[in-house]
Amino acid sequence: MGRMQRSFQLVGQSYRVLMQDTELMLLPLVSGIVMAVVVAIAAFGVGLEGLDTRAVTPAVYVPLFLLYVVLYATGIFFQCAVIAGATERMRGGNPTLGSALGAASRRIVPILIWACAAATVGMALKAIQDRAGFVGRIVVGLLGAAWSLATFFVAPVLVLEDIYIGDVLGRSVELFKQTWGETFVGGASLGIASFAAWMTLVAVTGLLAWTVGTPAVVFFVPCAILLLIFFSALQGVYVASLYRYATDGVAPDGFDRHLLAEAFVEKGRR
Numbered sequence: 001m002g003r004m005q006r007s008f009q010l011v012g013q014s015y016r017v018l019m020q021d022t023e024l025m026l027l028p029l030v031s032g033i034v035m036a037v038v039v040a041i042a043a044f045g046v047g048l049e050g051l052d053t054r055a056v057t058p059a060v061y062v063p064l065f066l067l068y069v070v071l072y073a074t075g076i077f078f079q080c081a082v083i084a085g086a087t088e089r090m091r092g093g094n095p096t097l098g099s100a101l102g103a104a105s106r107r108i109v110p111i112l113i114w115a116c117a118a119a120t121v122g123m124a125l126k127a128i129q130d131r132a133g134f135v136g137r138i139v140v141g142l143l144g145a146a147w148s149l150a151t152f153f154v155a156p157v158l159v160l161e162d163i164y165i166g167d168v169l170g171r172s173v174e175l176f177k178q179t180w181g182e183t184f185v186g187g188a189s190l191g192i193a194s195f196a197a198w199m200t201l202v203a204v205t206g207l208l209a210w211t212v213g214t215p216a217v218v219f220f221v222p223c224a225i226l227l228l229i230f231f232s233a234l235q236g237v238y239v240a241s242l243y244r245y246a247t248d249g250v251a252p253d254g255f256d257r258h259l260l261a262e263a264f265v266e267k268g269r270r
Contacts, residue, residue: 038070155239
């Protein structure tokens with residue numbers, strides 16, 4: 001069975017796990033609302049929309065850095081909550097919004113510290129991108145992709161492991177190398193599934209717009225929001241399942257152990 005076919009099946013099994021606790025999808029929704037409010041306040045209340053990020057002055061980078069920290073902290077906090085809830089379900093529990101948020105809240109200090117670190121990296125990449133030419137932007141894109149892969153397991157490590165914050169990135173990289181390395185295809189599967197869903201929505205909306213006109217927007221907006229929160233929650237469940245199998249060697253409830261075992265191919269064994 002090809003890797004893409006196998007990973008699609010894993011995504012399908014993640015979906016079935018998520019459907020047991022659909023309330024977890026409220027967490028990405030709340031996260032998105034909070035971040036939208038923060039951006040709106042920063043743009044219209046504080047006036048960040050007029051900042052010239054090409055000017056190297058504290059007046060530009062200090063408020064922008066604080067905005068990054070708040071956005072990163074919000075996104076990571078709710079992602080950790082989804083992962084905590086999914087992990088509770090996989091261990092035979094019955095998660096609630098309260099238990100998921102409680103697990104993330106108990107790790108709020110490491111989450112905030114990591115948000116500062118992630119914001120620093122984000123700001124550095126943005127500063128380079130603002131000043132780089134075409135080739136420089138390609139390099140920044142590659143660095144950003146490498147950072148995304150290195151931090152793939154950061155959220156589960158933050159919320160599920162009580163380790164020194166300085167070891168979080170190393171632990172994430174260790175898990176990534178141990179399990180996926182260069183054979184990582186799960187993100188591609190989720191991306192393809194998401195792309196297909198969006199293309200379907202766009203096609204249906206286009207057909208409605210052609211037949212009924214402007215009211216098609218009423219259909220598109222809520223469906224788009226639903227897709228965003230659904231795939232965000234599904235990503236959390238997927239990461240939680242891979243993390244548990246990587247650390248415990250246990251196939252979570254609802255997952256095919258043979259599929260997971262085939263997905264986790266170490267470099268030396270390929």
